[in-house]
Amino acid sequence: MPIAPFTRNQLLTATTTKPWTTDFRHLLPIPKHWMKRTSIRDPVIKSVRPRDRIKYWNVVPGDQIRLLGDKKNTLHEVLSINRISNRVFVKGVVNAGDEDTGKLPPSKNYHYSRCQLFLGNYELPPAKGSTEPQVVPVFAQRLGSSRPFWNPFFRRYDWQRFATSTVPRIPHQRNENIPIPWPETAKPTHPEPSSYDTPKDEVAKVTYKPPAFSLSIKGPVPRRPTEAEYLTALYNPHRVRKFDDSPPIESYLVRELANPHSRAKKHQRWKNWQAAKQKLLTDLMTNETANLNGRTVREARAEAAFKWRRQIEEEKEEQRKRRWKHKASAANMERQTKRRERKESKQRQRLTAMVLMEEPNQVIPKDMH
Structure with missing residues (x-):
């Protein structure tokens, strides 16, 4: 090699x-x-x-x-x-x-x-x-x-x-x-644990408790209590049954903690987008060929392809505008607009309040007499 x-x-x-x-x-x-x-x-x-x-x-x-x-x-x-x-x-x-x-x-x-x-x-x-x-x-x-x-x-x-x-x-x-002999490498030294450190026995404790419901995704997901039921159980625990504190989201931890920007996820989203585009083209072709209105099949297919391309471009433009109107971008643009308006108002105020000193070679307009 x-x-x-x-x-x-x-x-x-x-x-x-x-x-x-x-x-x-x-x-x-x-x-x-x-x-x-x-x-x-x-x-x-x-x-x-x-x-x-x-x-x-x-x-x-x-x-x-x-x-x-x-x-x-x-x-x-x-x-x-x-x-x-x-x-x-x-x-x-x-x-x-x-x-x-x-x-x-x-x-x-x-x-x-x-x-x-x-x-x-x-x-x-x-x-x-x-x-x-x-x-x-x-x-x-x-x-x-x-x-x-x-x-x-x-x-x-x-x-x-x-x-x-x-x-x-x-x-x-x-x-x-x-x-x-070769020199010995210095081993890293570990400081003595202080009151701010967690003891070893506490670290070794098993504190996780499995949820009461089924861990399988195919199993039934328990119904989450309503606000009234939760408040009733909180203030009067002896009158109603106690709800399970384990959240049902634990059944879907694999989906929740998976990286959405992974290569597999991106490829799957690309495949879904390609399938949606192909379905849209097929629907437009079927609709145009079913209603010829004096056109040939070739002309109808060509018009369907034109409408398909135009619709794809419009969707891309709308998506681009949605990204422009992001909350952070909108707040930044609003802040810049306010600063620009404040700067212009101060400049107009300075020009309005400006007073010229009396100096030679100055001409006062006749309208101002």
């Missing part, structure tokens, strides 16, 4: 916090015009050549790494990875004074080749001139992995990773591969 094409949305969301490899679409080429920025608001997209991209990632979010060239051996936790640009994002380090501001420290990114996985603290033989063993952090210098295989249950590629060479070297594991 061919690989699904790579989309621009996947390019913009290439930075992910998921460690699993589910497909290899990140190895596909990317059009160059996707990388161009048309405005300042467009994000900066970086990419490497498809042949330089990593197929199976062994550095994933949740790992602890150090960077090559860092003499302090600072441990960083991997926050996310970008398989398009081969960049590894690590959590930012909180500096002095940043805690008071309340802002999150900025995350930095480094190339995949600069990352070395942290294996743990190992006890090594004592150094020269010392008798006590030393405990030092050990990092993976070279990585190896088993053959990846497709896991159909989790729908992803799985493999085991291990360190073939470490820095510093471990004497008792010189010729052995050190397995590196």
Whole structure:
């Protein structure tokens, strides 16, 4: 089966916090015009050549790494990875004074080749001139992995990773591969129930009571009490029989809760409309051919077809007008009309109350003297 094409949305969301490899679409080429920025608001997209991209990632979010060239051996936790640009994002380090501001420290990114996985603290033989063993952090210098295989249950590629060479070297594991476990995903935490939450025993209770009448649609539907009977039973329950509170609508829940816009319902309504149109055409043909009035059968059928088309168009026009006269649309049109009339009245009022100041070069009409 061919690989699904790579989309621009996947390019913009290439930075992910998921460690699993589910497909290899990140190895596909990317059009160059996707990388161009048309405005300042467009994000900066970086990419490497498809042949330089990593197929199976062994550095994933949740790992602890150090960077090559860092003499302090600072441990960083991997926050996310970008398989398009081969960049590894690590959590930012909180500096002095940043805690008071309340802002999150900025995350930095480094190339995949600069990352070395942290294996743990190992006890090594004592150094020269010392008798006590030393405990030092050990990092993976070279990585190896088993053959990846497709896991159909989790729908992803799985493999085991291990360190073939470490820095510093471990004497008792010189010729052995050190397995590196994958980081465990954080399980969602559930808060303790409070007084606003429903207890578990209340949730487990069965509160539904089946109606007293037959559940079958073919069964008899009980008669609903009139208003007088209901009020009498409400105020004088000891004098009349008690009516069943279960509504008879439960017999038709399937019809009531069915989606009216489903494909089957739409198709059924279309079939009914086609059948109604065909019946109307048949009735008009029968009526016109029965009363020829000096016409031929062909002319009568042609006139019946003309009347049928005109009637169909009139029904469509009436339906269109009914939709225009919807309550919400009518209220909106009425509101717009009132606003327009109020605006025109205010404009006339301003023109009527307008008074011109006496200025030179003004002519007063003779009729106004």
